[in-house]
Amino acid sequence: MQTYDVIIAGGSYAGLSAAMALGRARRQVLIVDSGKPCNRQTPHSHNFLTQDGATPAAIAAAAKAQVLQYPSVRFQEGTITGATPTTESFTVTTAAGEQFAAKRLLFATGVKDEMPAIKGFAECWGISALHCPYCHGYEIKDTPTGILANGDGAFEYAKMIRNWTNQLTIFTNGPSTLTAEQLGKLQKHRIAVDEKEITEIKQAGGQISELLFKDGSTQALNALYHKPAFRQHCNVPEALGCELTPEGYLVVNEFQASTVTGVYAAGDATNPFRSVAISVAAGTLAGAMISRELIISEFE
Ligand SMILES: Cc1cc2nc3c(=O)[nH]c(=O)nc-3n(C[C@H](O)[C@H](O)[C@H](O)COP(=O)(O)OP(=O)(O)OC[C@H]3O[C@@H](n4cnc5c(N)ncnc54)[C@H](O)[C@@H]3O)c2cc1C
Structure with missing residues (x-):
């Protein structure tokens, strides 16, 4: 040997x-x-x-x-x-x-x-679905950006990402577990919270164009942060x-x-x-x- x-x-x-x-x-x-x-x-x-x-x-x-x-x-x-x-x-x-x-x-x-079970997410991973603002935040600064997270994790993430863009929405993908105090702070900084269930991420070649929700509505987006x-x-x-x-x-x-x-x-x-x-x-x-x-x- x-x-x-x-x-x-x-x-x-x-x-x-x-x-x-x-x-x-x-x-x-x-x-x-x-x-x-x-x-x-x-x-x-x-x-x-x-x-x-x-x-x-x-x-x-x-x-x-x-x-x-x-x-x-x-x-x-x-x-x-x-x-x-x-x-x-x-x-x-x-x-x-x-x-x-x-x-x-x-x-x-x-x-x-481990990719979340949302259609389209895996294709976008590393391209427009991102984990780290220091790696990719500069390239997507000042664009419509989402955070896929809930509760304390979402709050801490939003605090950070706001440094790179003020067009920011937290998508909790179901009922929010953010506290009233956290929601107040987010509102103060004009960070939206959306509880609708996501059914699909519309994308081409890994570039997100919009989120599709269970109720049939959509939201245009350029990037989505998530910590899998x-x-x-x-x-x-x-x-x-x-x-x-x-x-x-x-x-x-x-x-x-x-x-x-x-x-x-x-x-x-x-x-x-x-x-x-x-x-x-x-x-x-x-x-x-x-x-x-x-x-x-x-x-x-
Ligand atoms: C989508 C994405 C984008 C990123 N963008 C950036 C960026 O822009 N800038 C930046 O600084 N960082 C970035 N990072 C972070 C960076 O990629 C990681 O920190 C880095 O790759 C970690 O290096 P590593 O050597 O520890 O592991 P990895 O790079 O993950 O490599 C591990 C290696 O071990 C091999 N391996 C695993 N198991 C076995 C086994 N049993 N036998 C033999 N081989 C095995 C794998 O095949 C792989 O080649 C990004 C991370 C992700 C997920």
């Missing part, structure tokens, strides 16, 4: 950044990636220095090309389906039935967003015993180490601040900390 210093599950922004640090530290690294980054449907990625407005795929391709210049790093397409701790290492299994061993594991496997439910993209860390936060993120310490010795995690899988820059930073830290641990253990 081929043995590596580190196997990285997930070869997107966090995983590739870790691989660069490890490659530069002359470590034998295998990256296994299933090719489904969470932002793959978004046409342009923003708010990452030197790459503002580039496509997600272009950023990843440039990163991969740079990382693979380090001869000790190998990239393989595939899905890691299992990992078993052995005395001094881990044995990793892929969906294709291959097995590899490594002294340390890093999960940079991200999260999987999510789950871990890969359940191998949980199977290894890695703890999750109550929100569903992998617990890591300040060095990106999970709660299982020898297992690290970085990127969206570990925190709610979803951004390419933050994932790159976490991957860089994880790579350096894994390398440091290996260097120290070999100095004994």
Whole structure:
């Protein structure tokens, strides 16, 4: 069985950044990636220095090309389906039935967003149905914008999004759970609340044109913010015993180490601040900390 210093599950922004640090530290690294980054449907990625407005795929391709210049790093397409701790290492299994061993594991496997059951939403995800104003708010500023949410979440979201547009409506998609105080504040800032049930998002090529309601009425819209439910993209860390936060993120310490010795995690899988820059930073830290641990253990 081929043995590596580190196997990285997930070869997107966090995983590739870790691989660069490890490659530069002359470590034998295998990256296994299933090719489904969470932002793959978004046409342009923003708010990452030197790459503002580039496509997600272009950023990843440039990163991969740079990382693979380090001869000790190998990239393989595939899905890691299992990992078993052995005395001094881990044995990793892929969906294709291959097995590899490594002294340390890093999960940079991200999260999987679960689309709300509204016709048209999935097509718009990342194009005009958006989660983050820092990623996409500037491009849709001052346009008719909706927030699909209810209660405290909707109130907090509206407070933020108002910075980018004052043509804002909260769509609760059923009875509102906003408090009277919240409704008063929203009214003060001219943020409308619409409780009608949404049956469909009318769109072309992912660009929203209007919402269609159960009562037959419609509302023209340019963009819709929503924070979808999510789950871990890969359940191998949980199977290894890695703890999750109550929100569903992998617990890591300040060095990106999970709660299982020898297992690290970085990127969206570990925190709610979803951004390419933050994932790159976490991957860089994880790579350096894994390398440091290996260097120290070999100095004994
Ligand atoms: C629609 C959308 C638009 C966004 N727009 C922006 C933006 O404009 N600017 C910005 O800064 N951020 C943006 N983000 C956030 C950004 O995309 C994420 O923070 C970033 O992709 C997280 O990087 P990651 O490496 O942790 O995970 P991901 O990029 O999600 O990559 C995880 C990788 O792991 C792989 N994987 C999963 N399970 C396995 C397994 N078992 N075995 C092998 N491989 C596996 C996946 O296939 C994938 O390639 C956006 C997010 C979304 C959802």
